Amino acid sequence: MSIKKSFRNFFTAQTNSRLKDLLLVLPTYLWIIIVFFIPVFSVLILSFAELSPVTRTVVNFPVLSNYAKLFIRTDYARLLLRTFFIAVTVTASSVLFAYVVAYFIAFRVLKNKYTVLFLFQAPYFATYMLILLAWRLMLGSTGVINSLLLYFGLISEPIKLLGYNLFSVWLVLTATWFPWLILPIFVSLEKIDRVLLEASDDLGASPITTFLKVTFPLSLPGVFVAVLFVFIPTMGEFIAPAVVGGRTGILFGNLIYDFFLKGFRWDVAAAFTVYLLIITFIAVFLLYRRIGFRKLMESL
Amino acid sequence: MKIDVELKNVTKKFGDVVAVSDVSFQVEKGQFFSLLGPSGCGKTTILRMISGFEKPTEGEILIEGEPMADVPPFKRPTNLVFQSLALFPHLNVYENIAFGLKIKKIPENEIKARVKEMLDLVRLPGYEKRKISQLSGGEKQRIAIVRALVNKPTVLLLDEPLGPLDLKLREEMIVELKRIKREVGTTFIYVTHDQGEALTMSDKIAVMKAGKIMQIGSPIEIYEQPNSEFVANFIGGTNVFKGRYENGAVEVDNLGKITVTPECQLSKGSVLVSIKPEKIFIGRKLNALDNIFAGEVKEAYYQGRVVTYRVLLENGSSISVVAPSPGMEGIFGIGEKVKIGWNKKDSKLIT
Ligand SMILES: Nc1ncnc2c1ncn2[C@@H]1O[C@H](COP(=O)(O)OP(=O)(O)OP(=O)(O)O)[C@@H](O)[C@H]1O
Ligand SMILES: [Mg+2]
Numbered sequence: 001m002s003i004k005k006s007f008r009n010f011f012t013a014q015t016n017s018r019l020k021d022l023l024l025v026l027p028t029y030l031w032i033i034i035v036f037f038i039p040v041f042s043v044l045i046l047s048f049a050e051l052s053p054v055t056r057t058v059v060n061f062p063v064l065s066n067y068a069k070l071f072i073r074t075d076y077a078r079l080l081l082r083t084f085f086i087a088v089t090v091t092a093s094s095v096l097f098a099y100v101v102a103y104f105i106a107f108r109v110l111k112n113k114y115t116v117l118f119l120f121q122a123p124y125f126a127t128y129m130l131i132l133l134a135w136r137l138m139l140g141s142t143g144v145i146n147s148l149l150l151y152f153g154l155i156s157e158p159i160k161l162l163g164y165n166l167f168s169v170w171l172v173l174t175a176t177w178f179p180w181l182i183l184p185i186f187v188s189l190e191k192i193d194r195v196l197l198e199a200s201d202d203l204g205a206s207p208i209t210t211f212l213k214v215t216f217p218l219s220l221p222g223v224f225v226a227v228l229f230v231f232i233p234t235m236g237e238f239i240a241p242a243v244v245g246g247r248t249g250i251l252f253g254n255l256i257y258d259f260f261l262k263g264f265r266w267d268v269a270a271a272f273t274v275y276l277l278i279i280t281f282i283a284v285f286l287l288y289r290r291i292g293f294r295k296l297m298e299s300l
Numbered sequence: 301m302k303i304d305v306e307l308k309n310v311t312k313k314f315g316d317v318v319a320v321s322d323v324s325f326q327v328e329k330g331q332f333f334s335l336l337g338p339s340g341c342g343k344t345t346i347l348r349m350i351s352g353f354e355k356p357t358e359g360e361i362l363i364e365g366e367p368m369a370d371v372p373p374f375k376r377p378t379n380l381v382f383q384s385l386a387l388f389p390h391l392n393v394y395e396n397i398a399f400g401l402k403i404k405k406i407p408e409n410e411i412k413a414r415v416k417e418m419l420d421l422v423r424l425p426g427y428e429k430r431k432i433s434q435l436s437g438g439e440k441q442r443i444a445i446v447r448a449l450v451n452k453p454t455v456l457l458l459d460e461p462l463g464p465l466d467l468k469l470r471e472e473m474i475v476e477l478k479r480i481k482r483e484v485g486t487t488f489i490y491v492t493h494d495q496g497e498a499l500t501m502s503d504k505i506a507v508m509k510a511g512k513i514m515q516i517g518s519p520i521e522i523y524e525q526p527n528s529e530f531v532a533n534f535i536g537g538t539n540v541f542k543g544r545y546e547n548g549a550v551e552v553d554n555l556g557k558i559t560v561t562p563e564c565q566l567s568k569g570s571v572l573v574s575i576k577p578e579k580i581f582i583g584r585k586l587n588a589l590d591n592i593f594a595g596e597v598k599e600a601y602y603q604g605r606v607v608t609y610r611v612l613l614e615n616g617s618s619i620s621v622v623a624p625s626p627g628m629e630g631i632f633g634i635g636e637k638v639k640i641g642w643n644k645k646d647s648k649l650i651t
Contacts, residue, residue: 199386201373203400
């Protein structure tokens with residue numbers, strides 16, 4: 001085929017439908033590249049550079065010293081582990097609460113189902129900061145909860161657990177996340193054809209067996225979406241720990257924040273961000289392996 | 301004979317809607333019992349009450365003589381093939397069929413053997429690993445049937461299992477179901493709105509209308525001796541004339557006398573006479589028949605095996621006639637003057 005001919009074919013309908021498809025989706029890809037890949041790529045490059053703390057110009061490239069920082073002081077690595085642990089716990093507890101509520105709305109509420117659902121979405125209307133400040137007022141050794149309990153004589157000294165600490169971070173994150181997770185789980189529960197549950201019942205399954213063998217597996221896409229929804233941001237969370245974490249409740253995000261804004265170590269902050277990215281990618285990849293992107297996205 | 305299922309004066313109301321009204325019947329062990337009736341007459345509701353998904357508003361259901369009122373579905377010795385099949389989309393064919401057996405904690409190797417046996421029974425060997433979404437309509441149907449059957453229920457309930465299939469597949473599946481029934485010997489309660497299916501497969505048929513049972517009997521009884529105009533019509537379109545009975549004949553307005561068999565003479569006064577279309581002869585000349593009338597062909601449909609005519613009689617009523625295919629001689633054309641007739645034994649009085 002001559003070059004001229006193939007050039008003409010380039011613009012004819014059938015031969016290049018794939019190219020046309022590409023042109024159609026190009027703006028979307030461009031957008032993703034601009035808002036996602038370019039920043040991530042910059043962070044990646046930065047993480048391998050050594051910046052002068054004073055002038056913030058690149059002194060050395062490429063180096064691994066920024067990554068090595070994690071292991072130089074054991075408390076950095078420990079903080080990362082602790083953050084992972086908190087992210088897993090917050091994910092588990094908020095998804096569990098959301099599941100219970102979503103299940104209740106989907107299967108037990110017969111009238112005004114969607115009104116009930118809507119009421120649970122009410123926290124959307126308050127800003128995150130407002131909710132956090134409210135929690136800050138309630139928690140703490142002199143916070144509303146402890147003061148009230150003391151006032152009514154139910155306790156003789158403030159409950160330590162409700163002070164500004166790691167437990168409070170878990171509590172606040174769980175409480176603020178779970179309403180957001182109800183919706184994806186509700187949708188996947190609501191999608192389940194009720195006749196499947198009857199079929200299971202008919203085949204001899206008790207209500208619990210039906211839940212374990214039919215309802216739960218069929219709601220997994222929604223659960224996975226919820227898990228991603230909460231796990232990823234919690235790994236990088238630094239606001240809630242700053243507001244209600246006190247001295248013992250800080251997370252890896254706070255460390256990055258400090259490196260970035262207080263220590264002016266952008267290079268180290270970048271490397272530590274990459275650590276978070278890696279963990280997040282592993283989590284997403286594992287979920288993807290388990291059910292596939294298609295199902296994951298369909299359930300959204 | 302042992303009774304497997306018995307309904308005693310069962311009524312089911314959904315709010316103001318009476319879905320099932322004072323229904324009673326008995327199903328013997330090993331019987332193929334059909335519930336036949338038009339859409340919305342309460343067939344599914346009856347099956348759902350037998351399998352335990354709905355509670356009767358009034359009346360009682362017994363399975364093998366045991367009252368079922370307080371027995372939840374998962375503890376009943378019944379299995380239901382759902383109208384919508386309800387195969388589990390997250391499980392493959394093997395896991396679907398094995399579902400009930402696994403719950404009963406049957407050893408894995410026995411489950412394997414029984415699933416294989418079932419797949420052989422419905423002629424789908426080697427389908428274990430298939431996903432449900434990879435099955436054709438007819439294959440899904442058969443998997444749904446064996447998923448229920450593999451549990452060896454006392455009673456297998458089938459809710460229009462052949463509904464969405466095309467004609468050819470339906471006919472194949474009817475043969476298949478009869479064979480399965482013969483091989484396993486379980487009691488079947490079969491719901492359908494297709495009289496052909498019911499007549500072909502059943503030992504006993506209950507014809508329903510608006511939540512009530514109109515007639516229960518063997519296919520022959522239902523077909524040959526319908527007890528009402530509804531049953532006669534539903535079970536395969538019939539010709540009904542209204543008239544007054546007198547001395548072995550029915551006087552029909554503007555048409556004349558229709559002779560009937562002596563044993564019908566019990567009824568007096570206003571009656572209905574039913575004549576099945578395939579019992580009526582059609583020709584240019586007819587003789588040696590008890591009832592002969594003249595008419596004009598209004599419609600003619602060649603259907604291969606038979607020809608269906610609609611003939612307008614002199615009194616203005618039309619009658620349908622199903623005649624054997626005439627071969628290459630051709631069928632009567634529209635507008636042709638013909639004679640139609642039948643023997644008096646084929647004039648059935650209905651009340
Ligand atoms: N859960 C329900 N709530 C209210 N009405 C119902 C309910 N289930 C059934 N009905 C009504 O009861 C009647 C009988 O319904 P059923 O499903 O038993 O009919 P069917 O004979 O199976 O019809 P089809 O052949 O169309 O499946 C219908 O009028 C239907 O609208
Ligand atoms: Mg039905």
